[in-house]
Amino acid sequence: MFDKVWDTHVVRKIEGGPDVLFIDRHLIHEVTSPVAFLGLKSRGIRVLYPERTFATADHNTPTINQHLPVADPLSANQLRALESNSKEYGISYWGLGHQKNGIVHVVGPEYGITQPGATIVCGDSHTSTHGAFGAIAFGIGTSEVEMVLATQCIMQPKPKKMRITVNGKLGRGVIPKDVALYIISRLTTSGATGYFVEYAGDVFENMSMEGRMTVCNMSIEMGARGGMIAPDETTINYVKGREFSPKGEAWDKALAYYRTLKTDPDAVFDKELTFDGSAIEPMITYGTNPGMGMGISHDIPDAAHVEGGAATYEKSLNYMGFSEGEHMIGKKVDFVFVGSCTNGRIEDFRAFTSLVKGKHKADGVTVWLVPGSHIVESQIKEEGLLDILTEAGFSLRQPGCSACLAMNDDKIPAGKYAVSTSNRNFEGRQGPGARTMLASPLVAAAAAITGVVTDPRTLIEELV
Amino acid sequence: MAYDKFNILRSTAVPLPIENVDTDQIIPARFLKATERIGFGDNLFRDWRYNADNTPKKDFALNNSVYDGKILVGGKNFGSGSSREHAAWAVYDYGFRCVVSSFFADIFKNNCLNIGVLPVQVSPGFSERIFTAIIADPKTELEVNLPDQTITILSTGETETFEISPYKKDNMMNGFDDIDYLQSIKTEIQEFAANLPL
Numbered sequence: 001m002f003d004k005v006w007d008t009h010v011v012r013k014i015e016g017g018p019d020v021l022f023i024d025r026h027l028i029h030e031v032t033s034p035v036a037f038l039g040l041k042s043r044g045i046r047v048l049y050p051e052r053t054f055a056t057a058d059h060n061t062p063t064i065n066q067h068l069p070v071a072d073p074l075s076a077n078q079l080r081a082l083e084s085n086s087k088e089y090g091i092s093y094w095g096l097g098h099q100k101n102g103i104v105h106v107v108g109p110e111y112g113i114t115q116p117g118a119t120i121v122c123g124d125s126h127t128s129t130h131g132a133f134g135a136i137a138f139g140i141g142t143s144e145v146e147m148v149l150a151t152q153c154i155m156q157p158k159p160k161k162m163r164i165t166v167n168g169k170l171g172r173g174v175i176p177k178d179v180a181l182y183i184i185s186r187l188t189t190s191g192a193t194g195y196f197v198e199y200a201g202d203v204f205e206n207m208s209m210e211g212r213m214t215v216c217n218m219s220i221e222m223g224a225r226g227g228m229i230a231p232d233e234t235t236i237n238y239v240k241g242r243e244f245s246p247k248g249e250a251w252d253k254a255l256a257y258y259r260t261l262k263t264d265p266d267a268v269f270d271k272e273l274t275f276d277g278s279a280i281e282p283m284i285t286y287g288t289n290p291g292m293g294m295g296i297s298h299d300i301p302d303a304a305h306v307e308g309g310a311a312t313y314e315k316s317l318n319y320m321g322f323s324e325g326e327h328m329i330g331k332k333v334d335f336v337f338v339g340s341c342t343n344g345r346i347e348d349f350r351a352f353t354s355l356v357k358g359k360h361k362a363d364g365v366t367v368w369l370v371p372g373s374h375i376v377e378s379q380i381k382e383e384g385l386l387d388i389l390t391e392a393g394f395s396l397r398q399p400g401c402s403a404c405l406a407m408n409d410d411k412i413p414a415g416k417y418a419v420s421t422s423n424r425n426f427e428g429r430q431g432p433g434a435r436t437m438l439a440s441p442l443v444a445a446a447a448a449i450t451g452v453v454t455d456p457r458t459l460i461e462e463l464v
Numbered sequence: 465m466a467y468d469k470f471n472i473l474r475s476t477a478v479p480l481p482i483e484n485v486d487t488d489q490i491i492p493a494r495f496l497k498a499t500e501r502i503g504f505g506d507n508l509f510r511d512w513r514y515n516a517d518n519t520p521k522k523d524f525a526l527n528n529s530v531y532d533g534k535i536l537v538g539g540k541n542f543g544s545g546s547s548r549e550h551a552a553w554a555v556y557d558y559g560f561r562c563v564v565s566s567f568f569a570d571i572f573k574n575n576c577l578n579i580g581v582l583p584v585q586v587s588p589g590f591s592e593r594i595f596t597a598i599i600a601d602p603k604t605e606l607e608v609n610l611p612d613q614t615i616t617i618l619s620t621g622e623t624e625t626f627e628i629s630p631y632k633k634d635n636m637m638n639g640f641d642d643i644d645y646l647q648s649i650k651t652e653i654q655e656f657a658a659n660l661p662l
Contacts, residue, residue, distance in 0.1 A: 011656045012649065017631025020646065022653065024662055032548065034499035043643070048650070049657070060497065074497035081499045118662055125547040125571060141549035141575035143641070151646040153653055157629065159570075189484055190541040193570055223544065225570055246662075257661045289484050289544070312483040312539065405493040405546075414516065426488040426545060428511045 001230050001263045002161055002196055005136045009119045011153060018155040024118040026053040026148045027104045028091070030060055030082040031407070032123030036146035037085040047149045050090040054113055057082055057095050058103045059407050063370050063397035066096055075408065089149070102373025102399040105129040105341035109213065110375050112242025116231035116258040121148060126341045126423060128219040131228035132212035133235055134261045136196070138226040159225055160270040162195040163263075166203040168277035173457040175351060176211035177343055177421065177440035179203060180218035181283035181293045183275065188307055189291035193223030195271065198263060203277040204229050209238040210347040217342045218423055221290035231258050282456055284328050285425050285438040288316040292425070296443065296455050300326050319427050320435050321415075328437075328453050335418035336367045336448040337430070338441055339397075340404035343421035344372025346379045348441040353385045355445035355456055361393035362451030368410060369394055370402040394448070406431045419447040467580030469639040473562055473608045474618070476533035478525050479598045485538050486545035487572060491554045493546075504550055505557030526558075530602040537564045537594050543572025552576045562608050564615065566591040577632050578641065584608055584615050590624045593617065610637060 011020040028036075033055070040047070047053065060075040062068075070076040079096060086093035094100040100107055105126055108114045114130045120137040121127060123145045130137035144154045164183060184191075197219050204212060212229050219227030229235075236258060239245050246254040281295030294301070300317070302324045303310040317323060322331075338344075338352050349371065361367060369389065371377040377399060380386050386396060403410040404422035406429070412418045414433025421444050425436035437453065446454035495507040513524050520527040536555060542565035543551065552575040555563060561581060566588040576583045586594070597604045597617050605618040610633065616623040628636070635641065646653070 008661060011653055014631050017629050020649070020653075022656055022660065024660070031496050035501045035549075038500060039643075045647070048653075059493075072497075078497050078499055115662060123547060123549075125545065139547035139571055141547055141552070141571060141578060143549060143575065143578035143643075147643055147646055150643055151650060151653055152657065153646050155631075155642045155646070189544055190567060190569070193541070193544075193567070220545075223541070223569060254662060289486065308483050309539070311481075315482065405488075407493045407496065424486075424488065424545060426486045428492055429488050432492070432494075432511055432516065 001134060001261050002136065002198060002228065004261060005117050005119065006158060008117070018157045020153050021119060021156050022153055023121050023148050024052065024115070025113055025120045027108055027113070027120070027122035027127070028053060028055045028145065029104050029122070029124065030057045030078045032142050033085065033145055034078065034081045035142050036149060039146040040149055045150050047089040047091065049152050052152060053091045053149065054108070055082055055086045055091050055093045056101055056104050056107055059401045059405065061096050061400040062408050063400045063402045063410055066398045070096070099374055103341045103344055103401055105217065106344055106372030106376065109133065109209070110242070110373055112239060112245035115239060115245065115254070116235055117261050121154065125220045126217050128224070128226040129213050129217040129341055131216040131219065131226045132209060133239065134228055134231035134258070136226060136228065139220065159196040160194055161198065162192055162224070162271040162273065163198045163200055163269040165201040165272070165274045166199070166277045167201040168203065170203060170277050170280060173282050173442055174280050175440050175442060176207055176214040178280055178283045179277070180215045181285065181290070181438060182280045184218060184222045184290050185283070185293040186275065187222040187291070189221060189289040190223040192219070195224050197224045197227035199227055199229045200263065205232065208347060209234060210345040213345065214342055218290070221423060230263055231261050282440060282443050284443060284453060286320065286322055286328055288319055288425055288427050290423065290425060290438060292316065293438065296328060296453070298328070300324055300328065329455060331453045332417060333365055333419050333447040333452055334416040335412050336365060336444050337370070337403045337418055337420040337422060338444050339368065339370030339372065339402050340422035341372065341401070342423045343441050344370060344376065346376050348421060349376070349380050349385055350383070351441040352445045353388050355442055355459060356392045356394065356449055357388050359392055359449045362449055365448055365451050367394055367448045368397055368403055370397045371399050373399050403430050405429060406434070412436070419444050419453065467639055467641070470561065470580065470582055470610050470636045472610065473534060474605055475535050476603060477535035477537050477564070477594070477598055477606050478531045478533055479595050480525055480536060480538045481595050483539040484541045484544055487543055487548050487551035488545055490543065490551040491548065496548060496550050501553055503557070504554035505559065508554040508558045534559060534561045535564060535606050535608065536560045536562070537591070537598065540565065540567045540588070542568050544569040547571045549575045549579070552579050552581055556581050564591070564594065577636070580636065580639070582608065582610065582636060584626045586615060586624050586626060590622070593622055
């Protein structure tokens with residue numbers, strides 16, 4: 001499948017160099033695009049296909065009082081630059097306050113910009129999310145953003161291919177985020193560097209598009225440029241009828257193309273890995289990269305049992321204030337963050353709500369629930385989830401990247417512990433000195449109502 | 465944007481023997497708010513380099529006056545995480561022209577190549593020997609020879625070859641970039657686009 005999509009988009013191969021790859025859809029946001037537009041200006045060139053680029057503001061935007069002017073002058077300046085560049089070059093722009101505004105990797109699929117078999121790039125490493133649709137989607141740097149604006153192409157060596165197969169029935173309380181964190185814990189944070197991943201097996205086949213997006217989103221956290229899942233009826237049902245999806249005859253033609261996107265039975269991969277889905281527990285991370293995760297009931301491993309240098313491992317545990325051999329269950333939690341391009345979709349809020357229903361937020365825990373888009377926000381209200389959340393002592397913020405990377409005011413204070421459904425637990429990622437434990441929305445919910453790291457399986461009998 | 469030509473670089477180096485150095489460490493997100501490519505070097509490794517009150521952390525390599533040079537030597541899996549090219553800009557703006565590691569994350573490596581910072585991947589054993597040599601004598605010079613694709617520890621004469629695609633090598637040596645190339649095949653791109661399945 002990967003080869004089919006890649007080869008379809010190769011404009012030319014350069015002897016002793018990369019392929020020139022045509023990009024169908026290009027997403028941009030305020031942080032990684034301004035210097036690319038400056039480059040265009042200094043070269044005096046236009047955007048070749050403005051209709052193939054879509055702009056949304058998300059990284060810097062506040063998640064409360066979005067109707068007010070953005071207070072931080074630097075953030076405001078960056079947001080203004082995205083708006084003026086989009087206008088100048090004829091690019092559709094979904095800025096703050098626009099109904100379609102939201103996290104780029106949430107709104108792209110929601111409006112049908114993401115299509116099976118497409119090549120999709122964005123100046124953001126979590127562009128891998130869109131691979132859930134059988135697209136080749138990956139993050140690029142700003143120089144490459146400029147290339148795509150100028151020529152709709154980038155220069156890429158074709159990556160190696162890895163297939164990760166997970167079969168078996170997932171246990172109670174185990175949801176797509178746990179599957180992703182489990183795979184990364186087995187591969188380490190660099191185990192898939194140089195590869196593009198295809199996920200296969202009934203665990204992924206049985207997932208909703210939201211779940212598949214969570215898994216593909218995290219591909220970059222094991223070093224892979226991207227991950228993809230073959231499109232099936234679930235994919236087609238999701239894509240059909242969305243605003244930017246093909247219509248009429250174009251839809252029939254597109255559908256015929258989507259149906260060719262299967263992995264041949266005799267397809268050869270550079271690396272094949274297989275895991276047993278029934279062995280996966282609810283996961284949590286204890287260190288400072290996403291590969292440092294484990295089943296929530298386990299103890300923090302000894303340096304001797306982890307790959308990599310002991311000095312780096314010790315530095316990581318010191319930052320977290322943890323020690324080898326400790327239980328994670330029972331550790332104090334100061335903040336809970338549910339949101340981001342990893343877990344800011346409706347299913348994530350359904351999962352969170354299913355566990356907190358009829359219970360109450362723990363004292364002393366600050367909980368930020370941040371939907372990925374206005375569509376997600378509306379769904380939360382329409383499905384009655386907001387009423388349940390309000391009853392349990394929670395409130396909802398407005399869409400944006402928020403505390404995932406803490407570019408706006410949503411920062412975890414130094415030394416504080418956060419259970420976060422986002423994608424990175426790097427030092428200072430959620431604010432200088434912040435200590436992040438990555439987990440699923442269910443584990444986040446369990447922490448939000450108990451104030452400590454808690455196995456969600458112990459809280460209710462029938463989980464989603 | 466065309467950048468400096470790279471040929472042979474002979475310089476002392478700054479050692480950073482830490483694994484999995486992610487781009488959030490190289491430049492934290494709160495310093496990504498500029499709309500121009502200026503001043504990122506000041507915030508290179510900000511939170512490892514400075515305390516919360518902006519005083520320098522004395523034990524960090526960039527604050528140790530014995531270490532200096534245009535080459536940064538990092539641990540395994542250097543540049544993982546976010547795609548922010550600002551990380552490569554910060555490395556460049558600080559004054560480095562070459563980063564050496566036993567393993568690079570893909571996007572960071574690409575970003576470096578696109579702005580004229582040469583990523584040199586060496587074997588784990590050679591990486592250890594470089595760290596040992598620099599830490600024993602911070603005046604140890606490394607020679608990075610792009611035409612020959614070699615890196616040499618000048619004090620011991622130990623040398624190793626490194627990989628780079630002929631296309632990127634040519635770009636680095638001549639200060640060309642990909643947009644120059646892509647612009648030259650624009651008609652071919654437009655013809656290709658007219659025949660796509662989507």
